[in-house]
Amino acid sequence: MSNSARQLWLLAAFSLAMMAAGLVWAAFETRLFLNALVWIKPFKFALSFAVLFATLAWAVDKMSAPAQSARTLRWTIAVLAAAFWFEMIYITLQAAQGVGSHYNTGDLYHGVMYSIMGVGAVSLVVGTGVIGWAMLRDTGAKVHEDLRFGIGVGFILSTVLTLITAATLSSMPGHFVGIPPTGAATIPFFGWSAAVGDLRPSHFLALHAMQAIPLLAWAVQGRASARAWIIGGSVGYSALTLALYAQALMGLPLVRL
Amino acid sequence: MSADDLFGLASAAVLPGWLILILAPRSHKLGGRWVWLDRIPALIIPFGLSALYTGLILAHFAGAEGGGFASIAQVRALFASDFGLLAGWVHYLAFDLMIGAVMASQMDKMGLSRLSQAPLLALIFLFGPLGAFLIWAPQGSLRVFGKGAAA
Secondary structure, three states, rough: OOOHHHHHHHHHHHHHHHHHHHHHHHHHHHHHOOOEOOOOHHHHHHHHHHHHHHHHHHHOOOOOOOHHHHHHHHHHHHHHHHHHHHHHHHHHHHHHHHOOOOOOOHHHHHHHHHHHHHHHHHHHHHHHHHHHHHHHHOOOOOOOOHHHHHHHHHHHHHHHHHHHHHHHHHOOOOOOOOOOOOOOEEOOOOOOOOOOOOHHHHHHHHHOHHHHHHHHHHHHOOOOOOOHHHHHHHHHHHHHHHHHHHHOHHHHHHHHO | OHHHHHHHHHHHHHHHHHHHHOOOHHHHHHOOHHHHHHHHHHHHHHHHHHHHHHHHHHHHHHHOOOOOOOHHHHHHHOOOHHHHHHHHHHHHHHHHHHHHHHHHHHHHHHHHHHHHHHHHHHHHHHHHHHHHHHHHHHHHHHHHHOOOOOO
């Protein structure tokens, strides 16, 4: 296995280890932050990172050897690793102190850390797009031409859509549009509001274009119409993401429970 | 020396060890003459601290009224005096650094980049077993899935 793919697989494995840490933490934790047990947020981020890095590792593993050892890719992976460790450790340490990480600008230290988290998040998102771009250009990749196209498009689309949703998220004081009444219904597991607008459903779809489009490409690869499927699917997926984004901005929940 | 002086000395003594583990190149990348560099955190500093611990514990463990290992109250009694607490702290410092050195070498074998090793080593420095817990799981999975050999 190439060193590039190895680093990404290891980051996926460390994300899983962070999830395991969250589960043992849960056995002893009773504190709540914004109505959720404090271990849940690091756990969800760890899950999200595990999926992100497993997807990236799989894609990089399919690249040709010269593409895997290209300087741009190696630096991109180093930036992703640095961003991962910073985000994961800061989110976890803040949660362990029962305080916020995102939107925590209570004093200079937390304000600076929140800003660095923003830089880290943008790095993760842009890094995904860079890997997608490298895949699009890597004609020697060890996958079907259509799947290579789907991976490249999916990764880049994920970057673009996430930058849109995340830019809005970070420009607001929180992820709600409206103020959910105390004890208002949320969507199980995800915790998204079922009472007022919540930007996280569209953010979720934006992030996961990087799995959805390659999966579609995998399903249709080899057909004469494969490219049309992938492009059409990408357009439809973008439209759905933007529709959920618009719905949230209008203050409407994903579903009202 | 007072317990406070020894505390400061022992705490300062581990820092070069951690800096070497986190920042310095590993001796196997530098050639045989540099083996001593790896040995500072793996052996030399833990050895010095173990010597300090040995002296402290022999001189003080019997003095703790109601001390023992059978209950929280007994263990608390062991750590009730400054010197008892100092011995316990030196134990942490010495063994965390030693484990840090072991883990650094295991992470090298996993082929993990030094960039990713640094935060894990810092976690061992601050929260010993927490860092080890995070490292062991991926290491085990590498072994299981046969991706252990460095490329």
